Amino acid sequence: MKPMLEVKGLSKSWGDFGLKDVSFTLYEGCITGFIGVNGAGKTTTIKSILGLTRKDAGNITFYGKDTQRYEREFKNRIGIVLSDGNFYDDLNLLEMKSIIAPSYSNWDNAIFVKRMERFGLSANQKIKTLSKGMRMKYSIVLAISHHADLLIMDEPTSGLDPQVRSELMNILLEFVKEEGKSVFFSSHVTSDLDKVADALILIDKGRVVLDEEKDVLRERHSVVKGDCRQLDGVRDLFLTLEETKYGFTGLTDNPAAVHKQMKDVLFERPSVEEIMLGYIGR
Numbered sequence: 001m002k003p004m005l006e007v008k009g010l011s012k013s014w015g016d017f018g019l020k021d022v023s024f025t026l027y028e029g030c031i032t033g034f035i036g037v038n039g040a041g042k043t044t045t046i047k048s049i050l051g052l053t054r055k056d057a058g059n060i061t062f063y064g065k066d067t068q069r070y071e072r073e074f075k076n077r078i079g080i081v082l083s084d085g086n087f088y089d090d091l092n093l094l095e096m097k098s099i100i101a102p103s104y105s106n107w108d109n110a111i112f113v114k115r116m117e118r119f120g121l122s123a124n125q126k127i128k129t130l131s132k133g134m135r136m137k138y139s140i141v142l143a144i145s146h147h148a149d150l151l152i153m154d155e156p157t158s159g160l161d162p163q164v165r166s167e168l169m170n171i172l173l174e175f176v177k178e179e180g181k182s183v184f185f186s187s188h189v190t191s192d193l194d195k196v197a198d199a200l201i202l203i204d205k206g207r208v209v210l211d212e213e214k215d216v217l218r219e220r221h222s223v224v225k226g227d228c229r230q231l232d233g234v235r236d237l238f239l240t241l242e243e244t245k246y247g248f249t250g251l252t253d254n255p256a257a258v259h260k261q262m263k264d265v266l267f268e269r270p271s272v273e274e275i276m277l278g279y280i281g282r
């Protein structure tokens with residue numbers, strides 16, 4: 001896998017909150033999910049990468065080149081979809097495009113027209129008449145019509161219904177199929193990432209606490225279910241434990257040890273959300 005974007009030692013402090021030494025790498029051909037609860041630091045990280053928030057420390061490079069020093073080149077090669085997508089509501093889609101397109105030296109109008117058609121968007125429609133889902137699709141059209149290689153999205157699925165979210169996931173899968181493309185997308189709704197993410201980065205209280213391929217992460221962990229009486233002496237094997245009168249459910253990062261020490265328990269593959277809950281607030 002070829003490294004694309006590298007974040008090293010990123011720190012940023014906002015009073016009590018701080019990003020602390022955040023480091024990770026995004027690779028070509030991958031959809032990387034950036035997960036964490038509300039306030040974990042996802043938007044601050046993304047805005048620091050984009051240069052919209054001034055970082056206190058750290059280096060961010062894109063194919064080895066400093067993103068600040070080579071800002072123009074970097075911006076030309078990324079597409080940005082922010083949750084607060086700043087559009088002028090009274091403009092139509094074509095007029096809004098005319099404001100955005102000149103900021104990119106490699107804007108490709110043919111792609112814009114093709115994508116608009118593909119997503120069922122009409123150039124004459126006013127921004128304020130778009131549904132949330134259509135607005136998201138329009139944001140993506142704008143973000144990729146300059147041959148962007150890396151699509152950076154902050155909470156793109158927030159507020160979208162399951163059908164539109166699923167359409168959006170298909171758009172992302174299609175995007176990364178093309179050689180040299182990559183997607184970085186933040187979310188606290190992890191079910192979409194179960195389907196499409198290749199890698200996951202979990203941030204909690206400003207620190208990266210997990211950074212791994214999704215399948216490896218799901219192999220390394222197990223959800224275990226059984227009778228609560230079996231838990232004596234083995235509670236330490238679990239990252240989370242929920243006990244009711246019907247039995248327990250726990251997440252372990254050591255399925256082999258659980259196998260060895262507990263009889264008659266059920267093993268299930270964990271979802272991204274179950275893994276996330278095992279690591280936050282520790």
Ligand SMILES: Nc1ncnc2c1ncn2[C@@H]1O[C@H](COP(=O)(O)OP(=O)(O)OP(=O)(O)O)[C@@H](O)[C@H]1O
Pocket residue numbers: 014017036037038039040041042043044045188
């Ligand atoms: N401009 C700012 N000034 C002061 N504090 C800020 C600013 N932006 C973010 N913060 C604080 O930084 C912390 C992290 O916020 P951030 O938006 O990065 O989290 P997040 O993981 O994106 O959360 P969410 O999922 O709710 O969007 C929060 O405590 C927030 O209040």
